[in-house]
Each structure stands twice: as structure tokens, then as C-alpha cells.
């Protein structure tokens with residue numbers, strides 16, 4: 001590969017996760033000279049595909065696409081760069097220990113144990129949530145409104161928000177929205193439904209990827225977040241695993257002229273006269289640019305890559321205080337053949353399978369994590385993507401599960417024995433619903449938040465590069481001085497999940513960061 005270290009770029013992006021690639025694509029599309037430097041040997045960060053057992057492939061972190069920003073998908077023309085879906089509109093099955101499973105999709109909720117009242121309420125509730133998400137959706141496509149020093153765009157966005165809430169919803173729904181938004185999902189579900197399996201599934205969706213339980217403040221907001229930042233809850237399965245999404249993004253960025261280097265770990269940022277002007281790789285190579293944009297999480301960026309001495313003490317303290325407690329692990333299982341799930345057909349295993357029997361169970365599972373213990377009865381989102389995607393394995397199947405809760409700071413640490421114990425607890429949990437699963441298992445691997453940190457550089461193994469809670473959202477994300485992608489050091493920006501609007505394979509942070517930089521006109 002040509003050594004480009006003498007070339008001056010307009011923008012250098014530290015990290016080739018999906019947000020870094022999206023940011024690169026937008027900047028390159030606008031005619032900027034862009035260099036992406038990715039530490040790992042491959043692009044994608046937490047959105048990739050890895051080979052697991054005898055050439056079988058799995059998505060090691062993100063497996064379902066339910067938040068990809070529609071503007072990003074369109075602007076980068078990802079389909080023309082090879083992105084295909086192996087499954088679309090994937091429905092959810094909330095597994096019930098007695099076999100009275102619930103089937104949740106666009107049409108509503110059905111299943112042996114659900115009352116007509118709950119089924120009707122589910123349809124009404126999800127419709128209301130979709131209305132709320134439509135009303136708030138535009139916020140994802142903008143830098144957060146600056147309430148401290150609002151400019152004209154901020155005033156327009158604030159007006160639009162007020163208008164949408166008051167007139168888009170109407171008085172009755174507005175008052176319901178204002179009542180509900182500050183509540184926890186546990187109480188809302190108790191107000192709305194009787195069926196425990198339904199309450200368990202919805203509670204799980206509210207806390208997936210977070211360090212919160214259904215009774216935590218703000219859990220209604222995180223429930224809404226998945227819809228606001230996505231496609232109203234529609235779930236897709238990319239063919240070839242999540243790496244296919246980032247491969248298409250990288251092709252789009254390269255097609256617009258961006259240069260992408262892998263195996264290029266940025267050791268530090270060069271700061272001259274209080275301006276970020278370049279980067280130094282761990283092999284000593286240097287590159288300079290007008291904009292240095294970090295796809296690494298905010299804490300790693302400020303404390304490790306740039307260094308706290310380049311920032312005001314208050315800002316450093318705020319960044320140091322960002323909570324980044326990862327609590328989701330990933331379980332991969334190579335299967336000789338499909339196990340039998342009680343009361344489910346092989347066809348139904350195409351669905352997203354949830355193990356979250358009741359909202360109390362989800363909260364109890366979280367209780368362990370609060371005190372540094374792995375859940376005794378973990379909650380899971382299970383996918384068997386190889387049923388729809390033949391590219392993942394020549395024979396057999398792969399099963400992937402996101403497992404909550406597995407705290408990053410486990411008491412005693414994530415030793416091999418601790419990992420084996422938790423992996424076995426997870427398999428036992430699945431066996432409650434698929435009693436013969438052990439006969440089908442060829443290999444199983446558990447990836448803990450500590451592994452995620454080590455493999456992908458996500459501090460704390462945190463899904464969102466910083467917890468997504470009320471005090472770390474919108475204009476407070478990651479800190480008030482840095483909520484609009486520019487860090488308080490000239491020339492330095494964030495473009496990853498740690499910035500607004502947060503984590504998930506969405507691309508919105510990367511897009512918004514690029515648009516902010518382009519609108520500054522600084523070159």
C-alpha cells in the first residue's frame with residue numbers, strides 16, 4: 001500500500017466503525033480528502049462479521065438491523081454497494097416457559113395465553129409509541145438543539161418540536177406523552193397490560209443494550225429511542241452478517257474517494273497552538289488534516305488518544321464521569337442442526353426469540369448486575385440467522401444471543417471459569433425452551449463486555465459508547481460542551497455512538513458529524 005504519510009488531508013477519521021465510515025462517505029462525497037485509520041485488521045468495529053467455528057460466520061456484536069438511518073441508507077446507496085437483506089420485517093416471539101408463546105408483529109399480538117383485551121391494547125399501545133417516535137424522529141437527523149446559545153436553526157428545531165408535540169399529537173395525546181415519558185416502563189406496562197409474557201418482552205426491549213432495568217427512570221425513553229432512531233421497530237437481517245452493512249458503507253466511502261487503512265492504530269493526536277492538526281500512529285507514522293474526527297468513544301478519545309492536558313479541567317472531569325457500564329454479552333453457538341423449541345415449528349425459528357418471561361424477571365436479572373454479579377437467570381434476544389442466510393455456513397447452523405445482564409465489572413473478574421459458568425447458565429436458560437439443544441451444540445463462545453472492550457476498543461464494552469440515560473442524552477451527550485460533535489479543542493470532533501443520537505447501527509452520528517463539519521466551511 002502506498003505510504004500516504006506526506007499527504008495532507010481535509011479530514012482524518014480515527015476508527016472505521018460504521019459511524020466513521022458513514023462520516024467518511026459524506027465528507028468524501030462533498031469533495032473532501034478523507035483518510036480513515038482503523039486500528040483493527042478489518043473495518044466495521046462492533047458492526048462486523050467474524051468466522052467462528054469451522055468457517056461458520058456470526059455477527060459478533062450487532063446482529064439485527066433495526067435502526068439504520070433511512071437518509072444514510074439512501075444517500076450512500078448501500079444497496080448498489082452490495083447490501084442485501086436475508087430477512088425483513090422479522091417478527092418477535094416472546095417465549096413462555098409453559099409453551100404459551102406470544103407472537104408480536106405489525107399486525108398485533110397473538111398467542112394462546114393472551115386476552116382479547118391485551119391483544120387490542122398492544123395494537124393501540126404500539127401505534128401510540130409509533131406516533132411519538134414519528135413526532136420525535138427528526139431530532140435524530142440533527143445535532144442536538146443548543147438550548148444555551150441557540151442559533152436560528154436551533155430555534156426552528158425547538159419550534160418544530162413544540163409544534164409536533166402540541167399540534168402533531170393533539171391535546172389528549174400530548175398530555176399522555178408528557179405523563180408517560182418520565183415514567184419507567186415497568187409502571188407503564190402495569191397500567192396497560194395483564195399478560196406477564198407481553199410485559200416481559202416489552203420491558204426487555206426497553207432495556208436492551210443498557211445498564212438499566214425496567215424500573216429504572218428513563219426506561220420509557222429508551223423504549224421509544226429504539227423506534228425514534230430506527231424504523232418503527234421493523235427488524236432486518238443483513239445477508240452475510242453485520243459486516244455486510246459496513247462493507248457496503250466502506251465501498252460507498254471509497255467510491256467517493258476516501259482512503260481507508262486498516263491495522264492503523266492512532267496512538268495520539270498532534271496538537272499545535274491549541275489546534276488538533278494531525279495524528280501519530282503507534283508505528284510512528286504521522287498524518288495531518290484540518291479536521292481530526294474520532295469514531296472512538298468520548299472517554300477514550302479525550303483521556304487516552306488526545307490527552308486531558310489539552311482540555312479545561314471541568315470538561316475533563318465531566319468526560320471522566322461519563323458512565324460506560326457495558327452489561328450486554330454475546331453468546332454464539334455452532335449447531336449441527338436445528339434444536340426443537342417447545343411449541344414452535346422450524347419455520348417459526350426465523351423470528352427474533354426473546355427470553356424475558358416477565359417484567360419482574362427482567363428487573364431481577366438486573367438486580368444481580370447492580371452488585372457486580374452476572375444474572376442467575378439471564379434475559380436474551382436470540383437469532384438463528386443461518387436459517388435465512390445460507391452464506392453464514394455450509395452445514396449446520398449458527399445461533400447468536402444478546403445476553404443481559406453481564407456486568408463489565410464482574411466481582412472477581414471475567415476469568416475463564418467465570419465465563420464458562422455464565423456461558424453454561426445461558427445455555428441452560430435456552431434449554432428451558434429448547435430441551436434438546438445440548439445434543440445439537442458443536443461449539444459455544446461467550447463474549448463478555450470485557451472482551452468487547454479488548455476486541456473493539458469500546459470502553460466498558462458499552463453498546464452506546466456511554467450509557468443512554470436522561471443525563472447523557474441530546475444536548476448533554478457526551479457533555480454539554482461537546483454535544484454538537486465539535487470537542488472543545490479546535491479541529492477535533494466526535495462522530496461515533498458516544499455522540500448524539502447514540503448507539504445502534506444507525507449511522508446518524510457519523511452523518512450528523514460530517515454535516516456539522518461541512519457547514520462550518522473551515523478547510
Ligand SMILES: Cc1cc2nc3c(=O)[nH]c(=O)nc-3n(C[C@H](O)[C@H](O)[C@H](O)COP(=O)(O)OP(=O)(O)OC[C@H]3O[C@@H](n4cnc5c(N)ncnc54)[C@H](O)[C@@H]3O)c2cc1C
Nearest residue numbers: 015017018019039045046062063064266496497503504505
Ligand atoms: C453485544 C452487542 C450487541 C449489539 N447488538 C446490536 C444490534 O443487534 N443492532 C444494533 O443496531 N446495534 C447493536 N449493538 C450496538 C452497535 O453495535 C454499536 O452501537 C455500534 O456498532 C457502534 O458503532 P460506532 O461506529 O459508533 O463505534 P464502533 O463500532 O465501536 O467503532 C469504533 C471503531 O474505532 C476503532 N478505534 C478505536 N480506537 C482507535 C484508535 N486509537 N485508532 C484507530 N481506530 C480506533 C475501533 O477499532 C472501532 O473499529 C450491539 C452492541 C453490542 C456490544
